[in-house]
Amino acid sequence: MNTAIQFIRAGAFALLLIFVAAAQPAVAQQAPNPTAQSVKEEQLLKALQPGSVISGRITIPDGSAATLIQPEGQDWRQFHQGTLPIIGAISIIGIITLLALFYATRGRIKIDAGFSGRTITRFGGFDRFVHWLTAGTFIVLALSGLNLSFGKFLILPIFGDAAFATLTGYGKVVHNYLSFPFMVGIALMFVIWVKDNIPNKLDLDWIKAGGGLFVKGVHPPAKRFNAGQKGVFWIVAFGGVVISVSGWFLLFPFTGGQIVGDQQFWVNVHAVLAMIFISAMLAHAYIGSVGMEGAFDAMGSGEVDENWAKEHHSLWVEEQKKLAGASPKGAVPAE
Amino acid sequence: MARVKFLCDADRCIECNACVTACKNENDVPWGINRRRVVTINDGLPGERSVSMACMHCTDAPCAAVCPVNCFYTTVDAVVLHSKDLCIGCGYCFYACPFGAPQYPRVGNFGSRGKMDKCTYCAGGPEADLTQAEYVKYGANRLAEGKLPICAEMCSTKALLAGDGAIIAEIYKERVTRRGYGSGAWGWKTAYKDGVAL
Numbered sequence: 001m002n003t004a005i006q007f008i009r010a011g012a013f014a015l016l017l018i019f020v021a022a023a024q025p026a027v028a029q030q031a032p033n034p035t036a037q038s039v040k041e042e043q044l045l046k047a048l049q050p051g052s053v054i055s056g057r058i059t060i061p062d063g064s065a066a067t068l069i070q071p072e073g074q075d076w077r078q079f080h081q082g083t084l085p086i087i088g089a090i091s092i093i094g095i096i097t098l099l100a101l102f103y104a105t106r107g108r109i110k111i112d113a114g115f116s117g118r119t120i121t122r123f124g125g126f127d128r129f130v131h132w133l134t135a136g137t138f139i140v141l142a143l144s145g146l147n148l149s150f151g152k153f154l155i156l157p158i159f160g161d162a163a164f165a166t167l168t169g170y171g172k173v174v175h176n177y178l179s180f181p182f183m184v185g186i187a188l189m190f191v192i193w194v195k196d197n198i199p200n201k202l203d204l205d206w207i208k209a210g211g212g213l214f215v216k217g218v219h220p221p222a223k224r225f226n227a228g229q230k231g232v233f234w235i236v237a238f239g240g241v242v243i244s245v246s247g248w249f250l251l252f253p254f255t256g257g258q259i260v261g262d263q264q265f266w267v268n269v270h271a272v273l274a275m276i277f278i279s280a281m282l283a284h285a286y287i288g289s290v291g292m293e294g295a296f297d298a299m300g301s302g303e304v305d306e307n308w309a310k311e312h313h314s315l316w317v318e319e320q321k322k323l324a325g326a327s328p329k330g331a332v333p334a335e
Numbered sequence: 336m337a338r339v340k341f342l343c344d345a346d347r348c349i350e351c352n353a354c355v356t357a358c359k360n361e362n363d364v365p366w367g368i369n370r371r372r373v374v375t376i377n378d379g380l381p382g383e384r385s386v387s388m389a390c391m392h393c394t395d396a397p398c399a400a401v402c403p404v405n406c407f408y409t410t411v412d413a414v415v416l417h418s419k420d421l422c423i424g425c426g427y428c429f430y431a432c433p434f435g436a437p438q439y440p441r442v443g444n445f446g447s448r449g450k451m452d453k454c455t456y457c458a459g460g461p462e463a464d465l466t467q468a469e470y471v472k473y474g475a476n477r478l479a480e481g482k483l484p485i486c487a488e489m490c491s492t493k494a495l496l497a498g499d500g501a502i503i504a505e506i507y508k509e510r511v512t513r514r515g516y517g518s519g520a521w522g523w524k525t526a527y528k529d530g531v532a533l
Contacts, residue, residue, distance in 0.1 A: 037382030038346070041519035042530070044376070056376035056386075059352065060369055065435060068374040068388055071525050073433040077397040080427070148403045148425065156405065165404040165421035172423050176447060251447070253426065264430050 045071070051261055067260065076264045084268070088149055088275040095279040099286045109292040111308050112217055119303035120320060130192060131299055134185030134236075137178045142278045144171035149271065179247055186240035193233060196224040202315075203227035212312075224316045232284050239277045246270040338413045339456060340500035340527070341487070342507055343387045345518045347494035350375055350385035354486035354495055358389070361457065361485040362474025368438045370454040371486050384518055387495050389486070390415065390436035390454035391526035398428035398437060412478065414456040419472045424448035433525045456497070457484040504531045 044054050051072055058066040123131070147155065147168055156164040206227040209220035213228075220226070225233065249256030249266040256266050289296045294308035309317045350373050358364065358371045371389035392415045399407035399415065406421035407428075417428075426448055428437040439448035459476030462469035469476060477484060487497035496503040504520065511517035511533050520531040 037380075038516070038518055039376050039382060039384050041345075041521050041524075045524065054376070056374040057378040058372060058374055059350075060355075060372060062367070062369065065369060065372045066374060067435050068376065068386060069522055069525055070433050070435065073397055073431045074525070077400050077431045080401050080431070152403055152405050161405065161418075161421055165406065165423060168404050169423040172425060250426075253448075260430060260435070263426070267427075267430060 045069075053259065053261070064254070064258075064260070070260055072261060072264070076268075079268060080271075084271050084275075085149060087272055088146075091275050091279040092282070095282050099283060099291075103286075103291065106214065108290065109213070111294050111305060112219075112311060113307040115294070115305050116307040118306040119297075120306050120309050120317065121302055122298040122304040122309065123302045125302070127192065128299055128302055130185055130188045133181060134189055134240075137182040137185060138281065140178050141175055141182055142274070142281070144175040145271075145274050146278070147171050176251060179244070179251065183240075183244045186236065186244060189233075190237050190240075193225075194237075197230045197233040199227070199230060203230060219311045219314070221314045222312065222316065223319070224313060226312065228287075232280070235277070235280050239273060239280070243270060243273050243277060246273070337499035338501070339392070339498060340413075340503060340523075341389065341391060341456075341484075342496040342500075342503045342520050342523070342531075344494045344496065344507055344510065345384040345386045345521060346514075346516065347492045348373070348385040348387055349492055349494070351491055353489050353491055354387050357485045357489040358454070361477075362455070363470070364474065365440050365452060368440060368452050370436075370438075370452070386521045387486070387490075388434055388522065390432075390456070391434050391522050392456055393433075393526040394528065397431035397433070401427040401431045403427060408461070410458060412456075412458070414458045414478070416455055416458060416460055416473075417451065417453070418461045419450040419452075420461075422450045424450055434522060457482070500527075507531055508533065 041054075048054065048071065053067045053070040053072075055067045148171070151164065151168060155167070159167070202221065202223065203226070206220040206222055209218055211226065211228050212218040212220055246256075246266045246269040250263070250270060253263060256262055287295065288299065294305050295312075297304045297308075306317070352373050355369060355371050355373060359369070362370065364370055371387060373385050373387045375383055375385045377383040392413060394413070396407065396409070396415045398417075399405075399409070402417075403425060404421050404423055406419075407415060407417045409415055424439055424447070426439065428451060429435070429439070436453045437451045438453065439451055441447070442449035455473050455476075457475050457477035459465075459469045459479065460473035462472065464479040465476050475485070482488070484497045487495045496506060507517070507520060508531060517533050519533065524530045
């Protein structure tokens with residue numbers, strides 16, 4: 001019995017030795033490599049498409065935290081600190097230079113026939129309210145916006161860190177709040193004026209004549225709005241919509257897209273458009289005030305001089321006179 | 336002066352989130368804000384790796400460049416800090432940050448952004464060191480106490496390293512040489528323009 005057990009033991013031991021001997025070289029050949037399939041940062045960065053991010057899974061509720069690295073932040077920084085200020089400076093300094101040149105060569109555009117002393121109602125109270133609602137909020141929005149882009153170079157050195165941060169902080173709050181009346185103004189403006197701003201053949205002639213802006217005594221006929229004013233209307237309409245939509249997505253982050261790249265896109269759209277918008281409105285403000293005699297009254301008192309109206313909106317004056325008989329005083333406001 | 340950095344050895348990180356918890360506790364981080372987080376890449380697949388990420392305290396930091404009120408500053412240890420007194424919560428630093436570090440408490444109208452909060456490398460803020468005012472706004476100032484950031488100190492597998500960039504890079508290189516593999520110093524190329532050569 002004993003010998004039988006010893007025999008089995010010896011046999012099992014021998015078997016074990018054979019197994020171990022057989023297994024040994026195999027183990028040596030297959031050295032464990034736990035990283036054979038592991039992700040490496042270098043690979044991921046190389047494989048990264050422009051505008052995409054390295055992301056994974058996260059166990060906290062904030063889904064945007066799953067983005068590990070977004071190298072495009074550096075690109076946005078380049079745009080924001082390099083390209084955008086250049087676009088802004090060129091468009092704003094450019095338009096001011098052009099307006100100064102225009103003023104130097106053409107001077108203030110006078111009413112050729114002089115003031116008649118008789119007035120005609122151009123814009124009623126509601127038109128003017130809508131205009132100044134939009135214009136007033138636009139000015140504050142533009143200044144607080146420009147402050148974000150240029151303030152730290154132009155204003156911060158004068159007032160110092162603390163005062164400038166306070167000013168800019170209030171600027172942000174004001175910018176957020178006034179965006180709503182501005183959007184209301186844009187919408188109302190579109191509704192009340194769109195019917196008179198549809199482009200037609202008359203506008204081509206007006207543009208061919210340069211609007212009479214560059215030559216004294218030339219006054220191409222125009223209805224309620226000439227081609228230049230229609231241009232301003234459509235700039236405000238399209239610009240207003242795009243700036244409102246992009247601004248909305250900035251006001252309520254991640255409603256315009258899920259990732260940081262979308263926020264970068266909307267802030268770029270908002271900023272570039274704002275620069276161009278501001279330049280266009282500078283030109284509009286110039287010709288509506290300093291640049292042309294009698295023009296400001298349209299949005300000031302709403303009553304324009306009859307001679308001014310005849311020179312710049314000849315067909316509109318005729319329409320108004322037809323509507324109200326011979327007396328221009330009794331004309332129906334252009335609403 | 337040392338140029339301090341973070342380095343997460345992803346081959347050691349076990350996604351325990353102790354760094355996240357320790358950070359929240361040490362700095363009394365506001366609700367809804369995570370100064371540090373652990374992201375798992377290729378989760379559930381062979382070779383998945385987890386990386387603990389926070390502010391990398393970049394060289395020539397993009398957040399500081401885009402800030403409209405210049406509220407950022409860099410300490411002698413190359414830690415990127417900011418002043419919550421100056422910050423207006425515009426969100427630009429979040430757009431520019433490659434690591435998603437800046438976050439904003441939702442306060443005020445429309446749930447708009449409050450003052451930005453981010454990892455301070457446990458180095459407090461512009462207030463006088465180790466004061467209550469500093470703690471309330473920025474959390475602990477362990478550097479002033481001669482200690483390293485709590486996240487790295489707490490790391491159970493010593494995956495997360497903090498300290499002089501040159502020294503932690505050496506430690507990491509030595510590990511990689513010894514064990515024969517390494518997935519890289521995550522974020523270093525983006526933050527400092529050069530990674531760790533392996």
